[in-house]
Amino acid sequence: FTQNEVAPHMQKWDAEHIFPVEMFTKTAALGFGAIYCKEEHGGSGLSRLDASLIFEAIATGCVTSSAYLSIHNMCAWMIDSTGTEEQRAKWLPQLAPMSRLASYCLTEPGSGSDAAALKTTAKSDGNDYVLNGSKAFISGAGATDLYLVMCRTGADGPKGISCVMVEKDTPGLSFGKIERKLGWNAQPTREVVFENCRVPKSNRLGPEGSGFGLAMRGLNGGRVNIASCSLGAAHASLLAAREYMTVRKQFGKQLAEFQALQFQLAEMAAQLVSSRLLVRQAAQSLDSGDPGAPAVCALAKLHATEQCFDVCNRALQLFGGYGYLLDFPVQQYLRDSRVNCILEGTNQVMRMLVARDIIGRLGDA
Ligand SMILES: Cc1cc2nc3c(=O)[nH]c(=O)nc-3n(C[C@H](O)[C@H](O)[C@H](O)COP(=O)(O)OP(=O)(O)OC[C@H]3O[C@@H](n4cnc5c(N)ncnc54)[C@H](O)[C@@H]3O)c2cc1C
Known part of the structure; x- marks a missing residue:
C-alpha cells in the first residue's frame, strides 16, 4: 500500500502542501482509521504493537501523513476508551472510515x-x-x-x-x-x-476533571506512534543511502567500498534496530497494561526520535551535496522527522518522565 499509494506522492504533498484526505480514506478501508479501537463500532480491534508496525510502514512513504493518521487514531481511541455508548456509537462509525477526521x-x-x-x-x-x-x-x-x-x-x-x-x-x-x-x-x-x-x-x-488524565493516556500511545513514524523515516533513509552508495563512484570506487562509509551504515542500523526494539517493547507494555508503560513509552519516544533523526541526518551526509537537494527524498525524511523530538511532549519532557520514574523506584530491587 505504501509503495503504491503513499511514497510516489510524498514529495508532491510536501511541495504543494496537500493534506491527502483521499489517501486516508484508502488507509481506512484497510482498517487503519481506528486501529486499536474495539470492533463493535467499526474499530479494527488490533493491538498497539500492530499499530506501531502500520505507522512505521506508512511513514517509510510519508512521515507526515503517517503522523496525522496516528493523531486521528489517538483521538478515536480516546473516544472508544472513555466515551459513553452514545458517543462511541455516534463517532466511531464516522472516524473509523475516516469520513470524518x-x-x-x-x-x-x-x-x-x-x-x-x-x-x-x-x-x-x-x-x-x-x-x-x-x-x-x-x-x-x-x-x-x-x-x-x-x-x-x-x-x-x-x-x-x-x-x-x-x-x-x-x-x-x-x-x-x-x-x-x-x-x-x-x-x-x-x-x-x-x-x-x-x-x-x-x-x-x-x-x-478527568480530561488531563485522558489526554496523557492518549499521549502514551501517541508517543509510541510518533516514534514509529521516526522508525519509518530512518528505515527509508538507510535504504536510500545504501542504494546510493552502490551507484555513486568517487576515487574510482563505489562509495560502498569505503570502509569508513560501511561503518556508517552499520552504526545507523544499530541506531534503527535498537530504536525499533524499544518502540515495540513500549507498544507491548501498553498492550499488556503494564503500570510502568508511561515511562517505557517516554523512553522509547526519547530514544527512537533522536536516534532515527540522526540516522536520517547521516543518510543525508552520505548523499553528499545531492542529499541537500529537494529532488532527493532523504532531506524530507529529515525535515519531517525533526518535529517528532518536539511534539507529543518534547524530549526534555520525556527525560523528566523517565527520570521521575527512575527516582520513584528508589528502594525497589
Ligand atoms: C508541527 C507541530 C504539530 C503539533 N501538533 C499538535 C497537536 O496536534 N495538538 C497539540 O495539542 N499540540 C501540538 N503541537 C504542540 C507541541 O506538542 C508543543 O510544541 C510541545 O509540547 C512543546 O511546547 P512549546 O512549543 O510551548 O514549547 P515550551 O514548552 O515553551 O518549551 C520550550 C523549550 O523548553 C524546554 N522545556 C520546557 N520546560 C522545561 C523543563 N521543565 N525542563 C527542561 N526543559 C524544558 C522544552 O523541552 C523546549 O525545548 C504541535 C507542534 C508542532 C511543532
Whole structure:
C-alpha cells in the first residue's frame, strides 16, 4: 500500500502542501482509521504493537501523513476508551472510515510543556459549556471535523481540566493562519480559537476533571506512534543511502567500498534496530497494561526520535551535496522527522518522565 499509494506522492504533498484526505480514506478501508479501537463500532480491534508496525510502514512513504493518521487514531481511541455508548456509537462509525477526521487540542500559546497550566475555559451554562480561549499548533486544524479540546471546567491544575468534543461547524469556533513549517507540510497546523463557543455537556468525554488524565493516556500511545513514524523515516533513509552508495563512484570506487562509509551504515542500523526494539517493547507494555508503560513509552519516544533523526541526518551526509537537494527524498525524511523530538511532549519532557520514574523506584530491587 505504501509503495503504491503513499511514497510516489510524498514529495508532491510536501511541495504543494496537500493534506491527502483521499489517501486516508484508502488507509481506512484497510482498517487503519481506528486501529486499536474495539470492533463493535467499526474499530479494527488490533493491538498497539500492530499499530506501531502500520505507522512505521506508512511513514517509510510519508512521515507526515503517517503522523496525522496516528493523531486521528489517538483521538478515536480516546473516544472508544472513555466515551459513553452514545458517543462511541455516534463517532466511531464516522472516524473509523475516516469520513470524518479528528484533531487533538492540548497545547496553547502560553502552555506547551506545562500543559496542565492551560487557560481555555469551558464555563457551565445550563446543559451547555461555553468555551473561550485558543489552542496552538493543532495538527489538521481547519481540515478536520472533530476537535478533542482539553479545557478548564474547574480550578487551576490538572484536576480542573475536562475533555470536550467540538464539531467543526460549531458557531464560535475558528482557525488561525496555516503555519509555515520546516516539515510536516502535508498537513495543516493552525491555531484553534474559541469565542463563546457553545457545546452541549453531552459532548464531554469522561467525568468533569478527568480530561488531563485522558489526554496523557492518549499521549502514551501517541508517543509510541510518533516514534514509529521516526522508525519509518530512518528505515527509508538507510535504504536510500545504501542504494546510493552502490551507484555513486568517487576515487574510482563505489562509495560502498569505503570502509569508513560501511561503518556508517552499520552504526545507523544499530541506531534503527535498537530504536525499533524499544518502540515495540513500549507498544507491548501498553498492550499488556503494564503500570510502568508511561515511562517505557517516554523512553522509547526519547530514544527512537533522536536516534532515527540522526540516522536520517547521516543518510543525508552520505548523499553528499545531492542529499541537500529537494529532488532527493532523504532531506524530507529529515525535515519531517525533526518535529517528532518536539511534539507529543518534547524530549526534555520525556527525560523528566523517565527520570521521575527512575527516582520513584528508589528502594525497589
Ligand atoms: C508541527 C507541530 C504539530 C503539533 N501538533 C499538535 C497537536 O496536534 N495538538 C497539540 O495539542 N499540540 C501540538 N503541537 C504542540 C507541541 O506538542 C508543543 O510544541 C510541545 O509540547 C512543546 O511546547 P512549546 O512549543 O510551548 O514549547 P515550551 O514548552 O515553551 O518549551 C520550550 C523549550 O523548553 C524546554 N522545556 C520546557 N520546560 C522545561 C523543563 N521543565 N525542563 C527542561 N526543559 C524544558 C522544552 O523541552 C523546549 O525545548 C504541535 C507542534 C508542532 C511543532
